[in-house]
Amino acid sequence: MSSFAIEFDRIHKTYAPARQKFWKRFGQAPQTGFKALQDVSLQVEHGEFFGLLGPNGAGKTSLISILAGLARATEGKASVCGYDVFSEFKHARRSLGVVPQELVYDPFFTVRETLRLQSGYYGLRHNDDWIDEILHNLGLTDKASTNMRALSGGMKRRVLVAQALVHRPPVIVLDEPTAGVDVDLRRSLWEFISRLNKQGHTILLTTHYLEEAEALCGRIAMLKQGKVIALDTTEALLARVGGAGLEEAFVQIMHAPAAEALAS
Numbered sequence: 001m002s003s004f005a006i007e008f009d010r011i012h013k014t015y016a017p018a019r020q021k022f023w024k025r026f027g028q029a030p031q032t033g034f035k036a037l038q039d040v041s042l043q044v045e046h047g048e049f050f051g052l053l054g055p056n057g058a059g060k061t062s063l064i065s066i067l068a069g070l071a072r073a074t075e076g077k078a079s080v081c082g083y084d085v086f087s088e089f090k091h092a093r094r095s096l097g098v099v100p101q102e103l104v105y106d107p108f109f110t111v112r113e114t115l116r117l118q119s120g121y122y123g124l125r126h127n128d129d130w131i132d133e134i135l136h137n138l139g140l141t142d143k144a145s146t147n148m149r150a151l152s153g154g155m156k157r158r159v160l161v162a163q164a165l166v167h168r169p170p171v172i173v174l175d176e177p178t179a180g181v182d183v184d185l186r187r188s189l190w191e192f193i194s195r196l197n198k199q200g201h202t203i204l205l206t207t208h209y210l211e212e213a214e215a216l217c218g219r220i221a222m223l224k225q226g227k228v229i230a231l232d233t234t235e236a237l238l239a240r241v242g243g244a245g246l247e248e249a250f251v252q253i254m255h256a257p258a259a260e261a262l263a264s
């Protein structure tokens, strides 16, 4: 087994300006583009529950997209369980389950069909026992035959979580999984995810609910304007503010000069 579940090594991501192709064609000087990530290096050990925090636009989803092979880093390398996300894409993707931030689904399938289809992408044909277990743990058993379009927003989000788990990936990435979900689901979701973590799955979580991160994550990285400005155990981050809570630590770090935030 590779020494890290997730590794980002000096990642830079620059999004091309929207009309670069147009300008290229007409001979104008290329535009600079938007630097969403700048020299991000992070290593997450196997079995960690790791939090990735930052304000809107800090670059969290960009980093996750690079890990999932949905976006390509402009510079740097990323790997999942030692597999390079670009040159060993299949292995890397198989090792990873991603719960995306946006509600994407096919309205023509039922919940069970959606999960069977997802299993099929990974070559898993007889996966119904595991699908049933996931459905049970996410409170979806009675929705198994319901069409995706007939589910509420929170229910659809539960299916996204289920989809990320069908191939039992060792590494699970959750991009704001509790946005818009009720208290009951939050609790059952965190119980389920915590259990998976105790069984050895590595979890990477992004959330704006800092109390969730405080309760669940052993280590936390904070991103601001595409740079890591704090990386420490949750305990150490809380100690910085005398136990006043992660929200206070977050606010102080976000408003401190960058060098100070990392150094303290």
Ligand SMILES: Nc1ncnc2c1ncn2[C@@H]1O[C@H](COP(=O)(O)OP(=O)(O)OP(=O)(O)O)[C@@H](O)[C@H]1O
Pocket (backbone or CB within 6 Å): 015, 016, 034, 036, 054, 055, 056, 057, 058, 059, 060, 061, 062, 063, 101
């Ligand atoms: N495809 C894209 N093209 C151009 N710019 C992009 C693209 N995707 C993201 N960005 C920009 O990159 C920056 C980082 O966005 P990203 O979605 O990674 O942030 P985030 O930390 O996940 O934010 P949020 O908490 O709001 O989800 C933002 O300024 C965003 O506008």
